[in-house]
Amino acid sequence: MNKKFKKLVPYVLLTPALVYYLLFWIRPVLRAFVESVTDLEGKLSFSNYINVFQDSYFKQAFSNSIIFAVFSVILSFVLAFLVALLLNRKFRGANLLLFIALVPMAFPPTAVAILWKTGFTTFGWINNILVQLNLISEPILWLTAKGNEALFFLIFIDTWTVMPSVMIILLAGLQNLNKEYEEAAVILGASKFQVIKDIIMPILRPTIVTAVILRMIGALQVWMIAVMMFGYGRVPFLVERIAYYTDIVPMLENSYKMSLTYSVVVTIIVLVSVTAYLRANRTKQGGVV
Amino acid sequence: MNNKILSKTVFYLVVTTIVLAILIPIFFFVSSSFYSGYEMYRFPKPMFPETKFEFKIDWDTEYNMYNLMIYEQSEDAYELLISSAKPKDFRRYLKRELSIVKEDEEIEADFAPAKDGPIYLTYKKNMFYNYVTFFSITNKAEKAIVNSLMAAGWTILISLTIGSMAGYAMARYKFKGKERLSVSLLLVRMFPIVAVSIPMLVYLIKMGLNNTMIGLAVVYSVSNIALTAWITNSIFLGISVELEEASIVFGANKIQTFFKITLPLAVPGLIASSMYAFLTAWNDAITALILSGDNPTLSLVVYKALGSSGAMQLAAAGAVILFLPALIFTFIIKNYINQMWGDVKF
Numbered sequence: 001m002n003k004k005f006k007k008l009v010p011y012v013l014l015t016p017a018l019v020y021y022l023l024f025w026i027r028p029v030l031r032a033f034v035e036s037v038t039d040l041e042g043k044l045s046f047s048n049y050i051n052v053f054q055d056s057y058f059k060q061a062f063s064n065s066i067i068f069a070v071f072s073v074i075l076s077f078v079l080a081f082l083v084a085l086l087l088n089r090k091f092r093g094a095n096l097l098l099f100i101a102l103v104p105m106a107f108p109p110t111a112v113a114i115l116w117k118t119g120f121t122t123f124g125w126i127n128n129i130l131v132q133l134n135l136i137s138e139p140i141l142w143l144t145a146k147g148n149e150a151l152f153f154l155i156f157i158d159t160w161t162v163m164p165s166v167m168i169i170l171l172a173g174l175q176n177l178n179k180e181y182e183e184a185a186v187i188l189g190a191s192k193f194q195v196i197k198d199i200i201m202p203i204l205r206p207t208i209v210t211a212v213i214l215r216m217i218g219a220l221q222v223w224m225i226a227v228m229m230f231g232y233g234r235v236p237f238l239v240e241r242i243a244y245y246t247d248i249v250p251m252l253e254n255s256y257k258m259s260l261t262y263s264v265v266v267t268i269i270v271l272v273s274v275t276a277y278l279r280a281n282r283t284k285q286g287g288v289v
Numbered sequence: 290m291n292n293k294i295l296s297k298t299v300f301y302l303v304v305t306t307i308v309l310a311i312l313i314p315i316f317f318f319v320s321s322s323f324y325s326g327y328e329m330y331r332f333p334k335p336m337f338p339e340t341k342f343e344f345k346i347d348w349d350t351e352y353n354m355y356n357l358m359i360y361e362q363s364e365d366a367y368e369l370l371i372s373s374a375k376p377k378d379f380r381r382y383l384k385r386e387l388s389i390v391k392e393d394e395e396i397e398a399d400f401a402p403a404k405d406g407p408i409y410l411t412y413k414k415n416m417f418y419n420y421v422t423f424f425s426i427t428n429k430a431e432k433a434i435v436n437s438l439m440a441a442g443w444t445i446l447i448s449l450t451i452g453s454m455a456g457y458a459m460a461r462y463k464f465k466g467k468e469r470l471s472v473s474l475l476l477v478r479m480f481p482i483v484a485v486s487i488p489m490l491v492y493l494i495k496m497g498l499n500n501t502m503i504g505l506a507v508v509y510s511v512s513n514i515a516l517t518a519w520i521t522n523s524i525f526l527g528i529s530v531e532l533e534e535a536s537i538v539f540g541a542n543k544i545q546t547f548f549k550i551t552l553p554l555a556v557p558g559l560i561a562s563s564m565y566a567f568l569t570a571w572n573d574a575i576t577a578l579i580l581s582g583d584n585p586t587l588s589l590v591v592y593k594a595l596g597s598s599g600a601m602q603l604a605a606a607g608a609v610i611l612f613l614p615a616l617i618f619t620f621i622i623k624n625y626i627n628q629m630w631g632d633v634k635f
Contacts, residue, residue, distance in 0.1 A: 010462035014470070017455040017514055020447075025477060025511050028488035035488065083307060086300075097304060099620070100311055106619035107612055108572035110592045114608035115314055118321040118601055123332040125317035131333045139332060160314065168623075217479055224574060228595060239575065242483055246579050259579075260487045267484040274479060 029267075036264045040257070048261040051254060061236035064151055065266075068237065069219040069273070071155050072162065076215055077208075079159065080167035085196070087167075088174040098171075105164040112161045113228030120157075120229070143229060150235045158225055162218060166211045173207030174200070209281055213274055220270050238266045322605035323416055325388035329602050333363060340414055342387055346400055347407040355379070355400050359387075376400070388418035419606035423594065426603065433590040434610075436502055440577075440586055441570035443506030444513055445563040451510070452517025453559065459518065460525035471522075477515040485511055486576040493580060500584040508576050509569045517562040524558030525551070564622040571615055587611055 039045040052058055087098055107115065119126040120142040127139040145153050177200065185199050201208070223240035232244050245252075245259040252258075321329070323338040343360035345367045354374040358367035371382050376396040383389040383396075389412045391399075402408050415421075424430045455474075459467060486508050490499060498504035528551055536546040570586075577589045585593070591607040 010458040010464040013454045013458035013462075014464075016451045017518065020451055020510070020514060021477065024489070024507055025480075025485060028485050028492065029480075031491070032484055032488040086303065086307075091300075093304075097308065100308055102619065102623055103311055103315065103616065106616040108574075108588055108615050110572075110574055110588045111608040111612040111615075114591065114595060114601075114604050115318040117595065118318055118605050119314060121601060123330050123334070125321060128333055128336075129317075132336065160310075213479070217481070221481055221483070224592070228592070239481075239483060242487070243575060243578060247582070250582075256487075263481070263484040263487050267481050270479070270481050 032260055032264055032267075035257070036261045040254070048254075048257045051258060052261045052265065055241070055258070057233065057236040057241060061238050061241050064235060065220055065222070065238045065269070067151060068155055068158075068222055069216055071152070072158060072219040072222075073212055073215050075155065076159050076163045076166050077212060080163050080170055080211070083163070083167050084170040084174055087171055101167060102164050104161045105168075107161055109161075109224040110228070113225045116157045116225070117228055145230075146234065150230060154222075154226055154229065154235060157229075158219075158222065162215060166215050169211040169214065170204070170207060173204045177203060205281070209278070213277060216273055216277065217270055220273065221266065238262055238269070242266070318605065319609055321602060322419055322609045324602045324605075325386060325414060325418065326600060326602065327359075327386040329600075335362065338414075338416070340416065341411050342389070342414060343409065343411050345407055345409050346403040348404045355403060357382070383412065384418075387412075388414045388416075390415050390418070419602050420610070423603050423606045423610070429585055430587070430590050430607070433585050433587040436581075436584060437571055437587040439502040440505045440509065441567045443503050444509040444570045445566040447506055447510040448513035448517045448566045449559060449563055452514040452562065453521040453555075455514070455518040456521030457525050459522045461530075471519075474515040474518055478512050478519075480512070482508065482512060482573075483575055483579070486579045490580055500581045502581070502584075502586075505573075505577060505581055505586070506570065508580065509566070509573065513562075513566045513569055516565055520558050520562045520565075521555065524555045528554045561622045564618045567618055568615060568622075571611075571618075 036048050037044060037046065039047050083101060087094055087101070104112070118124050122139050122141060122143070126142070127136070130136045131139070142153070181199050181203065182195055185195050190198070221239045223237050223243050226235045226237055226240055227243060232240065232248055239262075242259045242262045245255045245262070249255055320338050325339075328334055328339060345358040345360070347356050347358075348354075349356055349372065352372070354372050356372045357370045357379060359370050360366075361368045370386075371378065373379060376393040379396050379400070380391055380393050383391055391412070399410060400408075458464070459471065489504075489508055493499040493501075493504040493507075496504075498507070533546050533550055536550045537543070541549065572588060573586075574588045574592050577586045578592075581589075587607075588611060591604065591611050594607050595601065595604040
């Protein structure tokens, strides 16, 4: 009796979590999917997807989200990796530098958007510094940027916030690395670059995968910074469209269906990209070994 | 030898660049929150916010009114701000544009000598004017702070109770489907939360929980239960079973052991989990926008402040208020950040 009871304990402990996920994760997600393939009367129809795909912003939002994710991942990874390598060396003030490097991570998206808005507005502090340093004579109109220019502008300023979260994961990986491999390689005559490329990167792969996935998921859902810097519609993103239909035109007959369908599209894109990335990595790894 | 000095110089140059790239934007962002409206649009402006303004006031005999002029350092001259005969106009202008709070009578008394010839005077700026105004013009701001705290509190409560139970089960017991469970916990955390928020609206309306903080917390907890389970799992794994067994040998029962031995050792992990839960609720805007637009959290109020007031310095003040708690909590949890995405530890 007692033994039987003991076997039940883990299930009892897990039940609340399982029930919670059935009710508040699986159920809403299934509902979202079902609602996305039914029309307003509840009949099976792909009209929502047709509406989304025909939305004049959809194409732009889709390609912007993808471009943003790709370049944000690359840029933040390269920078984060360099900073992590730097911080991994023992030097005076390394802890203080780590502390400072983490600060941007603490910014809520709303606050970070306002930080850059106060900077890039016409009479903001960035133009002010440039004038004070005699680099420009007239303020630059940063916020009139359009199209790809505006998109890459957002990628750069967003990197400021997201880089530390990638960096700290890589740093933890570096710190767990067995130093002996590195030392052996150096004794055998490997250059610093070779050590990084052939020793550190392969051993660090699981950590890198984690960091990249984390950044990819975040980047695919970007919206706040675009809206705060440029307003709705200038640089559309998929989640920006959801915010648009929720915040700006919530009263339209199909606003709910539009934002819902957009959310299903975002989910599919996130899951597909993560799976594709994981799969690509697995084959690569297999090839190495 | 020379080479070593060179590489050291380059090294510290890089370090300095990183530090400046991080601190300069933060410094000017915080300092923008102390600008008055006049300073915000002055260009070029001094690097630091003013603490006081110097004025020249003279009396226009032709129109019978005062001219209020401000000292402009870059041109070493006085610039006309406004002209009026009524102290009321000056009071409003000083307050709105220069963050100087004065009474009508005070202004009248100060300005009166100007009728006999130009006078010079200095008024102190109310440095925290934007912070005070942020709360008074966005009348939802105070409520919003309470809301954000409540949403965070509920999220902590829900995800800690449910998540740590699951974490304990995973660390201490063998059961079927354990592997699959930990993979699905990872999947939950990768899942875009908007895809849960929008359909949840219907359920929350049915339960009467739309525009409530419990409603928001229900959604925030989805990813945080998984996170708490991960963190507590690794914490409980780190607490040796022998210690628990020893306690039982000494005569404690299982429940006593859990509360007297296991739980106290798990406290740091539980704190880290609650901080994460706090940050999820505190930083989110999109879920709050979808589920609680009429009863906003602070993050949402700050987001709307930029659009509605148009005064960037006020939005900046709001953003600083929003940023501070997040900063404090991030530093408390920084040692646990890696557990968020797996098993790496500092």
